[in-house]
Amino acid sequence: MGKIIEVRDLTKSYGEILAVDRISFEVNEGETFGFLGPNGAGKTTTIRMLTGLSKPTAGTARILGYDVESEAVKAKKRVGVVPEASNLYDELSASDNLMFMAQLYGVPRGMRREKVEELLKTFGLYERRNHLFGTFSRGMRRALTIASALTHDPKILFLDEPTVGLDVLAVRSLHNLIGNLHQQGVTIFLTTHYLEEADHLCDRIAILVKGKILRIDTPEALKSSAEEGSIIDVSFKSTPSKLVEDLSGILPELKIIATSQNNIRIYGGSPADVLEKVLHHAKSSSILIDSVNSVKPSLEDAFIKTTGLSPIIMAAEKGGGRR
Amino acid sequence: MWRDDLRGIYFIALKDLKTYYLKPPSISWGIVFPLSWILAFYLRNPQNFEQLVPGLIGMTILFSTTAAEAVVINFELRLGSLERLLLTPLSLPAVLLGKVIGGAVFGLLMTVTVTIASILALGLYNVNILYLALVTVPSLLVFSSLGALLCVLVKEVFEAQTLLNLPRFIMVFLCGVVYPISAMPQILQTIAYLMPLTYTIDGLRRAFTLSQDMTVLIDASVLVVFFTVFIFPAIKLLDRRFE
Numbered sequence: 001m002g003k004i005i006e007v008r009d010l011t012k013s014y015g016e017i018l019a020v021d022r023i024s025f026e027v028n029e030g031e032t033f034g035f036l037g038p039n040g041a042g043k044t045t046t047i048r049m050l051t052g053l054s055k056p057t058a059g060t061a062r063i064l065g066y067d068v069e070s071e072a073v074k075a076k077k078r079v080g081v082v083p084e085a086s087n088l089y090d091e092l093s094a095s096d097n098l099m100f101m102a103q104l105y106g107v108p109r110g111m112r113r114e115k116v117e118e119l120l121k122t123f124g125l126y127e128r129r130n131h132l133f134g135t136f137s138r139g140m141r142r143a144l145t146i147a148s149a150l151t152h153d154p155k156i157l158f159l160d161e162p163t164v165g166l167d168v169l170a171v172r173s174l175h176n177l178i179g180n181l182h183q184q185g186v187t188i189f190l191t192t193h194y195l196e197e198a199d200h201l202c203d204r205i206a207i208l209v210k211g212k213i214l215r216i217d218t219p220e221a222l223k224s225s226a227e228e229g230s231i232i233d234v235s236f237k238s239t240p241s242k243l244v245e246d247l248s249g250i251l252p253e254l255k256i257i258a259t260s261q262n263n264i265r266i267y268g269g270s271p272a273d274v275l276e277k278v279l280h281h282a283k284s285s286s287i288l289i290d291s292v293n294s295v296k297p298s299l300e301d302a303f304i305k306t307t308g309l310s311p312i313i314m315a316a317e318k319g320g321g322r323r
Numbered sequence: 324m325w326r327d328d329l330r331g332i333y334f335i336a337l338k339d340l341k342t343y344y345l346k347p348p349s350i351s352w353g354i355v356f357p358l359s360w361i362l363a364f365y366l367r368n369p370q371n372f373e374q375l376v377p378g379l380i381g382m383t384i385l386f387s388t389t390a391a392e393a394v395v396i397n398f399e400l401r402l403g404s405l406e407r408l409l410l411t412p413l414s415l416p417a418v419l420l421g422k423v424i425g426g427a428v429f430g431l432l433m434t435v436t437v438t439i440a441s442i443l444a445l446g447l448y449n450v451n452i453l454y455l456a457l458v459t460v461p462s463l464l465v466f467s468s469l470g471a472l473l474c475v476l477v478k479e480v481f482e483a484q485t486l487l488n489l490p491r492f493i494m495v496f497l498c499g500v501v502y503p504i505s506a507m508p509q510i511l512q513t514i515a516y517l518m519p520l521t522y523t524i525d526g527l528r529r530a531f532t533l534s535q536d537m538t539v540l541i542d543a544s545v546l547v548v549f550f551t552v553f554i555f556p557a558i559k560l561l562d563r564r565f566e
Binding site for chain 2: 051052053054055073074076077081083085087088089091092100101103104105106
């Protein structure tokens with residue numbers, strides 16, 4: 001497998017603000033590569049630089065060997081981009097929107113109609129081909145936006161937060177479509193703040209926080225690295241405001257994180273010792289415990305271990321919530 | 324690369340015509356407004372109406388090209404559609420030129436309609452078509468690019484329309500649409516010669532009076548200069564939006 005994306009010390013700053021801080025990574029041909037991080041981590045800024053929309057402040061990036069600054073047009077011919085917003089034209093029909101994109105990407109005249117119809121069928125929109133984009137549901141808008149990025153059979157597909165704001169069924173359908181594209185050999189570069197999405201779709205994940213890549217690895221390798229020590233989930237009937245701080249005082253050597261309003265997760269230590277101290281604290285503070293579970297590490301645990309961030313931060317972003 | 328750009332310019336202009344221009348609001352600004360303006364003058368003084376025809380055509384060029392041009396770029400920037408165009412293998416100048424030419428082609432359709440109707444209604448058959456074309460084509464590009472420039476100068480859609488009304492109405496009063504420039508005070512004459520509509524109206528008058536001198540070439544050349552003065556800053560400003 002050849003390197004299809006090569007990024008070296010890529011940096012973007014807006015005045016004093018450093019949005020992307022000397023990141024380096026490579027993406028292999030045919031791979032689904034994920035950028036995972038909270039809002040403001042620099043995911044979209046990176047995609048904008050890789051797709052020629054924004055100029056890097058420093059560093060280099062090559063797409064299929066083409067420099068994204070000096071050979072942007074050559075690179076653009078071979079990539080498809082799905083921005084976070086479904087931004088096709090409301091006033092055009094599904095078919096006309098795809099046709100317009102095929103025209104701009106230089107799909108030969110004789111092949112345009114066939115390609116548009118093929119994509120409409122693949123994405124389950126053929127029956128709605130003459131309906132205006134403005135009348136589509138969010139899921140259909142997303143599907144057509146992805147289809148529009150495929151009119152010229154790109155080698156690489158960039159997907160920026162592809163499932164934000166979609167319902168569960170639409171997410172499942174899009175995940176299947178992305179999976180199919182992956183099987184067809186399309187290299188996929190996606191950004192997401194959904195841990196499950198990254199875990200489900202990606203061959204490798206880069207964890208990005210505050211413009212820096214903290215770690216790049218496969219989901220399995222990330223999860224296994226979080227397996228050192230125990231992980232205990234404690235659920236309370238109700239939670240006093242300073243519970244995490246209080247427990248951190250009692251168990252100073254362990255990492256304790258609130259995973260939701262009435263749940264905490266405790267990393268490391270001997271399960272028996274941890275449980276004894278938590279139960280003792282709950283009893284002395286008159287807090288009712290609902291349940292206690294020992295859990296297998298997930299990508300969320302790997303993310304917490306790598307970044308030190310609470311998953312609540314990820315869930316709070318963009319109104320998407322956790323899935 | 325230039326072939327990609329040419330193809331892109333053509334399809335963007337065609338798409339804009341379909342989605343924005345051939346719609347009632349644009350048509351009403353492009354034709355109805357200049358027509359009612361000129362009719363108001365006709366009702367006041369019905370004599371020598373044919374002398375108002377170059378003004379009517381000039382106003383049609385001005386209002387039809389700027390009617391939607393001052394809106395579409397910010398509208399598409401807000402929706403993200405312009406960003407989508409820039410993700411395709413087209414240069415940023417090509418994308419902006421596609422928008423400008425879309426506005427200019429719509430203006431051309433409106434101008435041809437008004438010109439033919441005026442010629443037929445008033446029997447103005449002695450018109451120099453070459454001169455007419457020499458002045459109309461660069462004028463359409465000038466005012467379309469002026470709309471684009473004012474559009475990228477501001478962030479909100481309504482701001483562009485408001486901002487554009489200032490030069491539009493100043494030009495209507497000062498550039499010889501209704502009153503001859505020579506009858507105005509010297510200071511206003513100087514201001515008039517700094518505005519592109521002056522050269523449009525002057526060239527159109529020469530086309531309708533079958534003038535034999537070559538001043539129309541100067542008018543056309545000055546209009547080309549105005550086009551470059553408007554389009555290059557517009558490209559630069561749009562590029563800055565994506566820094």
